[in-house]
Amino acid sequence: MDERRLAIAAWESLFRAQVDVMRHISHDFPSHGISLNEYDVLHTMSREPDRRIRLRDLNSSVLLSQPSISRLVDRLVARGLVGKCPDPDDGRGTLVRMTDAGYDVYRAVAIAHGATIAERVTTSLSPQEMATLAALSDKLRGA
Template sequence: MTDRRLAVEAWESLFRAQHEVFDELRSDFDDSDMSQAEYDVLLTVTRGDDMTARLRDVTANMLISQPSVSRLVDRMVANGLLSKCPDPEDGRGTLVRATEAGVSSFRRVASIHGASIARRMSLLSNDELAQLRDLSSKLRAQRPRS
Protein backbone atom coordinates (compact mmCIF):
# COMPACT_ATOMS: atom_id res chain seq x y z
CA MET A 1 0.00 0.00 0.00
CA THR A 2 1.25 3.48 -0.85
CA ASP A 3 2.46 5.61 2.06
CA ARG A 4 -0.11 8.43 2.10
CA ARG A 5 2.23 10.98 3.67
CA LEU A 6 4.96 10.23 1.15
CA ALA A 7 2.43 10.44 -1.69
CA VAL A 8 1.33 13.90 -0.54
CA GLU A 9 4.94 15.07 -0.15
CA ALA A 10 5.82 13.78 -3.63
CA TRP A 11 2.74 15.46 -5.12
CA GLU A 12 3.54 18.79 -3.45
CA SER A 13 7.12 18.62 -4.64
CA LEU A 14 6.07 17.78 -8.20
CA PHE A 15 3.41 20.50 -8.23
CA ARG A 16 5.75 23.19 -6.88
CA ALA A 17 8.56 22.22 -9.26
CA GLN A 18 6.18 22.30 -12.23
CA HIS A 19 4.79 25.67 -11.18
CA GLU A 20 8.22 27.26 -10.64
CA VAL A 21 9.68 25.90 -13.89
CA PHE A 22 6.56 26.92 -15.81
CA ASP A 23 6.76 30.48 -14.42
CA GLU A 24 10.42 30.71 -15.36
CA LEU A 25 9.88 29.41 -18.90
CA ARG A 26 6.87 31.68 -19.45
CA SER A 27 9.30 34.58 -19.99
CA ASP A 28 10.35 32.95 -23.29
CA PHE A 29 7.16 34.42 -24.75
CA ASP A 30 7.57 37.98 -23.42
CA ASP A 31 9.23 39.35 -26.56
CA SER A 32 7.28 37.14 -28.95
CA ASP A 33 4.18 37.84 -30.97
CA MET A 34 3.03 34.33 -30.01
CA SER A 35 1.37 33.33 -26.75
CA GLN A 36 2.28 30.16 -24.92
CA ALA A 37 -1.15 28.72 -25.78
CA GLU A 38 -0.58 29.43 -29.48
CA TYR A 39 2.83 27.78 -29.20
CA ASP A 40 1.21 24.70 -27.67
CA VAL A 41 -1.27 24.48 -30.55
CA LEU A 42 1.51 24.84 -33.12
CA LEU A 43 3.63 22.26 -31.28
CA THR A 44 0.91 19.67 -31.83
CA VAL A 45 0.15 20.75 -35.39
CA THR A 46 3.77 20.90 -36.58
CA ARG A 47 4.40 17.39 -35.27
CA GLY A 48 1.64 16.04 -37.52
CA ASP A 49 2.00 14.77 -41.06
CA ASP A 50 2.14 17.70 -43.47
CA MET A 51 2.05 20.12 -40.49
CA THR A 52 -1.59 19.11 -39.95
CA ALA A 53 -3.56 17.78 -36.98
CA ARG A 54 -7.15 17.03 -36.15
CA LEU A 55 -8.71 19.70 -33.99
CA ARG A 56 -9.75 17.03 -31.46
CA ASP A 57 -6.06 15.99 -31.12
CA VAL A 58 -5.05 19.60 -30.53
CA THR A 59 -7.77 19.87 -27.88
CA ALA A 60 -6.62 16.64 -26.21
CA ASN A 61 -3.10 18.07 -25.82
CA MET A 62 -4.21 21.38 -24.36
CA LEU A 63 -4.94 22.18 -20.73
CA ILE A 64 -7.94 24.35 -21.58
CA SER A 65 -11.53 23.54 -22.50
CA GLN A 66 -12.66 22.55 -25.98
CA PRO A 67 -14.55 25.82 -26.55
CA SER A 68 -11.45 27.78 -25.50
CA VAL A 69 -9.29 25.77 -27.92
CA SER A 70 -11.80 26.41 -30.72
CA ARG A 71 -11.72 30.17 -30.06
CA LEU A 72 -7.92 30.13 -29.89
CA VAL A 73 -7.65 28.24 -33.17
CA ASP A 74 -10.10 30.67 -34.81
CA ARG A 75 -7.92 33.60 -33.67
CA MET A 76 -4.84 31.84 -35.01
CA VAL A 77 -6.59 31.34 -38.36
CA ALA A 78 -7.53 35.04 -38.41
CA ASN A 79 -3.89 35.94 -37.61
CA GLY A 80 -2.57 33.75 -40.43
CA LEU A 81 -0.84 31.13 -38.27
CA LEU A 82 -3.21 28.27 -39.14
CA SER A 83 -5.70 27.25 -41.79
CA LYS A 84 -8.78 25.08 -41.16
CA CYS A 85 -10.68 22.66 -43.34
CA PRO A 86 -13.15 19.81 -42.86
CA ASP A 87 -11.62 16.42 -42.06
CA PRO A 88 -12.28 14.20 -45.10
CA GLU A 89 -12.15 11.08 -42.87
CA ASP A 90 -14.58 12.45 -40.28
CA GLY A 91 -17.49 14.55 -41.52
CA ARG A 92 -17.88 16.22 -38.11
CA GLY A 93 -14.16 16.83 -37.61
CA THR A 94 -11.82 19.64 -38.55
CA LEU A 95 -8.20 19.64 -39.66
CA VAL A 96 -5.86 22.49 -38.78
CA ARG A 97 -2.68 23.11 -40.73
CA ALA A 98 0.20 25.41 -39.89
CA THR A 99 0.73 28.12 -42.48
CA GLU A 100 4.22 29.20 -43.56
CA ALA A 101 3.89 32.19 -41.23
CA GLY A 102 2.80 29.88 -38.40
CA VAL A 103 5.72 27.50 -38.93
CA SER A 104 8.17 30.39 -39.11
CA SER A 105 6.86 31.99 -35.91
CA PHE A 106 6.78 28.63 -34.17
CA ARG A 107 10.37 27.79 -35.10
CA ARG A 108 11.61 31.17 -33.93
CA VAL A 109 10.02 30.75 -30.50
CA ALA A 110 10.81 27.02 -30.32
CA SER A 111 14.51 27.76 -30.66
CA ILE A 112 14.43 30.12 -27.67
CA HIS A 113 12.04 28.00 -25.64
CA GLY A 114 13.94 24.76 -26.32
CA ALA A 115 17.20 26.35 -25.18
CA SER A 116 15.54 27.60 -21.98
CA ILE A 117 14.08 24.16 -21.27
CA ALA A 118 17.45 22.48 -21.86
CA ARG A 119 19.21 25.01 -19.62
CA ARG A 120 16.66 24.60 -16.81
CA MET A 121 16.61 20.81 -17.07
CA SER A 122 20.42 20.57 -17.17
CA LEU A 123 20.29 20.19 -13.39
CA LEU A 124 19.37 16.58 -14.11
CA SER A 125 21.53 13.91 -15.73
CA ASN A 126 20.33 12.19 -18.90
CA ASP A 127 19.39 9.13 -16.82
CA GLU A 128 17.38 11.33 -14.43
CA LEU A 129 15.67 13.07 -17.37
CA ALA A 130 14.68 9.70 -18.81
CA GLN A 131 13.41 8.59 -15.41
CA LEU A 132 11.41 11.82 -15.00
CA ARG A 133 9.90 11.39 -18.47
CA ASP A 134 8.99 7.77 -17.78
CA LEU A 135 7.53 8.48 -14.34
CA SER A 136 5.49 11.41 -15.69
CA SER A 137 4.18 9.23 -18.51
CA LYS A 138 3.26 6.54 -16.01
CA LEU A 139 1.32 9.05 -13.88
CA ARG A 140 -0.51 10.36 -16.93
CA ALA A 141 -1.33 6.93 -18.38
CA GLN A 142 -2.80 5.31 -15.27
CA ARG A 143 -6.09 6.62 -14.00
CA PRO A 144 -6.46 5.85 -10.30
CA ARG A 145 -9.17 3.44 -9.23
CA SER A 146 -11.85 4.78 -6.89
Protein backbone atom coordinates in the same frame (compact mmCIF):
# COMPACT_ATOMS: atom_id res chain seq x y z
CA MET B 1 5.50 7.07 5.87
CA ASP B 2 2.75 4.86 4.49
CA GLU B 3 2.22 4.40 0.75
CA ARG B 4 -0.79 6.75 0.56
CA ARG B 5 1.04 9.61 2.28
CA LEU B 6 4.13 8.97 0.18
CA ALA B 7 2.02 9.13 -3.00
CA ILE B 8 0.46 12.42 -1.91
CA ALA B 9 3.85 13.88 -0.98
CA ALA B 10 5.31 12.82 -4.34
CA TRP B 11 2.35 14.32 -6.20
CA GLU B 12 2.57 17.60 -4.28
CA SER B 13 6.30 17.83 -4.93
CA LEU B 14 5.77 17.18 -8.64
CA PHE B 15 2.96 19.72 -8.83
CA ARG B 16 4.95 22.42 -7.01
CA ALA B 17 8.02 21.77 -9.18
CA GLN B 18 5.87 22.08 -12.31
CA VAL B 19 4.39 25.39 -11.12
CA ASP B 20 7.83 26.79 -10.28
CA VAL B 21 9.38 25.70 -13.57
CA MET B 22 6.39 27.01 -15.57
CA ARG B 23 6.63 30.40 -13.84
CA HIS B 24 10.31 30.61 -14.75
CA ILE B 25 9.77 29.49 -18.32
CA SER B 26 6.71 31.73 -18.79
CA HIS B 27 8.68 34.71 -17.53
CA ASP B 28 11.43 34.05 -20.09
CA PHE B 29 9.08 33.01 -22.92
CA PRO B 30 10.26 34.57 -26.21
CA SER B 31 6.97 36.07 -27.41
CA HIS B 32 7.84 36.63 -31.07
CA GLY B 33 4.24 37.36 -31.98
CA ILE B 34 2.67 34.34 -30.25
CA SER B 35 1.58 33.63 -26.71
CA LEU B 36 2.56 30.60 -24.65
CA ASN B 37 -0.89 29.07 -25.27
CA GLU B 38 -0.57 29.68 -29.02
CA TYR B 39 2.86 28.08 -28.87
CA ASP B 40 1.37 25.05 -27.11
CA VAL B 41 -1.18 24.62 -29.90
CA LEU B 42 1.42 25.07 -32.64
CA HIS B 43 3.81 22.71 -30.85
CA THR B 44 1.10 20.05 -30.66
CA MET B 45 0.36 20.49 -34.35
CA SER B 46 4.06 20.37 -35.27
CA ARG B 47 4.24 16.81 -33.91
CA GLU B 48 1.40 15.57 -36.11
CA PRO B 49 1.77 14.13 -39.62
CA ASP B 50 1.53 16.96 -42.16
CA ARG B 51 1.24 19.32 -39.12
CA ARG B 52 -2.51 18.63 -39.21
CA ILE B 53 -4.88 17.52 -36.45
CA ARG B 54 -8.59 17.22 -35.86
CA LEU B 55 -9.86 20.06 -33.71
CA ARG B 56 -11.40 17.51 -31.35
CA ASP B 57 -8.00 15.80 -30.90
CA LEU B 58 -6.31 19.16 -30.38
CA ASN B 59 -8.83 19.84 -27.59
CA SER B 60 -7.70 16.70 -25.77
CA SER B 61 -3.99 17.46 -26.25
CA VAL B 62 -3.66 20.95 -24.75
CA LEU B 63 -4.49 22.38 -21.36
CA LEU B 64 -7.21 24.79 -22.45
CA SER B 65 -10.99 24.56 -22.53
CA GLN B 66 -12.71 23.74 -25.83
CA PRO B 67 -14.13 27.26 -26.30
CA SER B 68 -10.72 28.79 -25.56
CA ILE B 69 -9.03 26.54 -28.12
CA SER B 70 -11.65 27.37 -30.75
CA ARG B 71 -11.11 31.11 -30.24
CA LEU B 72 -7.33 30.68 -30.19
CA VAL B 73 -7.40 28.65 -33.43
CA ASP B 74 -9.62 31.31 -35.04
CA ARG B 75 -7.06 33.98 -34.09
CA LEU B 76 -4.27 31.85 -35.59
CA VAL B 77 -6.32 31.39 -38.76
CA ALA B 78 -6.89 35.16 -39.02
CA ARG B 79 -3.12 35.69 -38.78
CA GLY B 80 -2.39 33.05 -41.45
CA LEU B 81 -0.55 30.71 -39.07
CA VAL B 82 -3.17 27.94 -39.22
CA GLY B 83 -5.77 26.86 -41.75
CA LYS B 84 -9.11 25.15 -41.08
CA CYS B 85 -11.14 22.87 -43.30
CA PRO B 86 -13.88 20.26 -42.92
CA ASP B 87 -12.71 16.75 -42.09
CA PRO B 88 -13.26 14.69 -45.27
CA ASP B 89 -13.73 11.55 -43.13
CA ASP B 90 -16.31 13.17 -40.83
CA GLY B 91 -18.41 16.06 -42.11
CA ARG B 92 -19.09 17.19 -38.55
CA GLY B 93 -15.38 17.48 -37.74
CA THR B 94 -12.82 20.15 -38.50
CA LEU B 95 -9.17 19.74 -39.40
CA VAL B 96 -6.62 22.39 -38.51
CA ARG B 97 -3.26 22.54 -40.23
CA MET B 98 -0.26 24.71 -39.50
CA THR B 99 0.71 26.82 -42.49
CA ASP B 100 4.30 27.30 -43.62
CA ALA B 101 4.19 30.80 -42.09
CA GLY B 102 2.92 29.28 -38.86
CA TYR B 103 5.73 26.75 -38.87
CA ASP B 104 8.31 29.50 -39.38
CA VAL B 105 6.96 31.45 -36.40
CA TYR B 106 6.74 28.28 -34.32
CA ARG B 107 10.35 27.25 -35.11
CA ALA B 108 11.76 30.68 -34.26
CA VAL B 109 10.05 30.60 -30.87
CA ALA B 110 10.82 26.90 -30.30
CA ILE B 111 14.55 27.44 -30.69
CA ALA B 112 14.64 30.23 -28.10
CA HIS B 113 12.13 28.51 -25.82
CA GLY B 114 14.09 25.25 -26.01
CA ALA B 115 17.24 27.06 -24.92
CA THR B 116 15.41 28.45 -21.86
CA ILE B 117 14.08 25.01 -20.97
CA ALA B 118 17.47 23.34 -21.45
CA GLU B 119 19.20 25.96 -19.31
CA ARG B 120 16.67 25.54 -16.49
CA VAL B 121 16.71 21.74 -16.53
CA THR B 122 20.43 21.15 -17.07
CA THR B 123 21.37 23.45 -14.20
CA SER B 124 19.16 21.41 -11.86
CA LEU B 125 19.47 17.81 -13.05
CA SER B 126 22.18 15.46 -14.28
CA PRO B 127 21.68 13.64 -17.59
CA GLN B 128 20.75 10.48 -15.67
CA GLU B 129 18.22 12.41 -13.55
CA MET B 130 16.71 13.94 -16.69
CA ALA B 131 16.28 10.48 -18.20
CA THR B 132 14.72 9.19 -14.98
CA LEU B 133 12.37 12.19 -14.79
CA ALA B 134 11.27 11.66 -18.40
CA ALA B 135 10.69 7.95 -17.83
CA LEU B 136 8.73 8.51 -14.62
CA SER B 137 6.66 11.30 -16.18
CA ASP B 138 5.84 9.11 -19.18
CA LYS B 139 4.89 6.29 -16.83
CA LEU B 140 2.54 8.56 -14.86
CA ARG B 141 0.93 9.87 -18.06
CA GLY B 142 0.34 6.35 -19.31
CA ALA B 143 -1.21 5.14 -16.04
